[in-house]
Amino acid sequence: MRRRRSSSRRGRLASLRSVPARIVGAVTACACLVLASLALASQAAAQIVQDGGLLTVGSRTSRLWGLVVPARGTVCIGEWDAADAATRHLEQLVSGRLIDCEYRGKDSDGMSLSVCRADGQDIGAALVRTGLAWSYGNQSHDYVLDEGLAMSRFQGLHARGCRLPPMLLTRPSVAPQ
Numbered sequence: 001m002r003r004r005r006s007s008s009r010r011g012r013l014a015s016l017r018s019v020p021a022r023i024v025g026a027v028t029a030c031a032c033l034v035l036a037s038l039a040l041a042s043q044a045a046a047q048i049v050q051d052g053g054l055l056t057v058g059s060r061t062s063r064l065w066g067l068v069v070p071a072r073g074t075v076c077i078g079e080w081d082a083a084d085a086a087t088r089h090l091e092q093l094v095s096g097r098l099i100d101c102e103y104r105g106k107d108s109d110g111m112s113l114s115v116c117r118a119d120g121q122d123i124g125a126a127l128v129r130t131g132l133a134w135s136y137g138n139q140s141h142d143y144v145l146d147e148g149l150a151m152s153r154f155q156g157l158h159a160r161g162c163r164l165p166p167m168l169l170t171r172p173s174v175a176p177q
Contacts, residue, residue, distance in 0.1 A: 049091045053133065055116055055123070057099045062114035064124045065104045066140030067133040068165055076162040085156065086132040093126055094118050104139075113139065131156025134168055 049055060053069030055062055069090075070082035101114040116123045127133040128143040131150035134157065135143035151158045 049087060049094060053086075053090075053127075054111075055090070055094070055099070055101070055114075057101055057116070060101070060112065062101050062103070062112040062116065063107060064127070064133075065113040065115045066136055066142050067124045067128050068136045068168060069127065069133045070157065070162060071165065074162055074165070076157070076160040078160060080160045080162075082132070082157055082160070082162050086127060089127065089130060089132050090123070093121070093123050099123075131158050133157075134164070136168070138167075 053064045053067065055064060069086045072083045074082045076082050097118040099116055099118055100120075101116040104113045104115060107113055124133070125143055125146050128135050128146040129150055131153070133143075135141075135147040137144065150156060
């Protein structure tokens with residue numbers, strides 16, 4: 001009988017010795033979760049929207065792929081500021097959201113081109129669909145249907161007769177002649 005008691009004591013002592021290890025493991029796991037959530041929050045807060053479809057996430061600045069955002073001074077009917085409207089909408093799209101950018105290449109100025117998503121939503125598609133950017137078929141045909149939707153609804157640039165930038169003047173006309 002004595003052996004049983006001592007062996008059960010050893011078992012209790014062994015389980016008591018593992019309690020601190022379990023506590024340390026649990027505390028470490030909680031600390032890792034807290035640090036990971038802080039890293040995500042700081043990444044989401046680090047987004048800066050710049051003029052002309054440029055988006056800075058962390059230390060990387062990219063131009064949005066497959067679209068052309070109106071530049072400052074774009075001529076529109078009624079002195080509507082297309083560039084300001086596009087920039088404000090872009091700020092709304094990225095504000096408080098986790099931004100993920102997928103690199104696609106470089107433009108003629110050496111600027112990185114990326115498809116960026118805000119919480120999984122394609123930012124470029126949202127800008128083109130609301131009529132605040134033109135699709136740029138030389139890079140991608142991804143947003144052509146989105147632009148057609150904005151045109152059919154007379155939204156943004158299409159409702160205000162904004163002048164096309166020179167890079168888009170060579171694209172095919174959609175109006176019958």
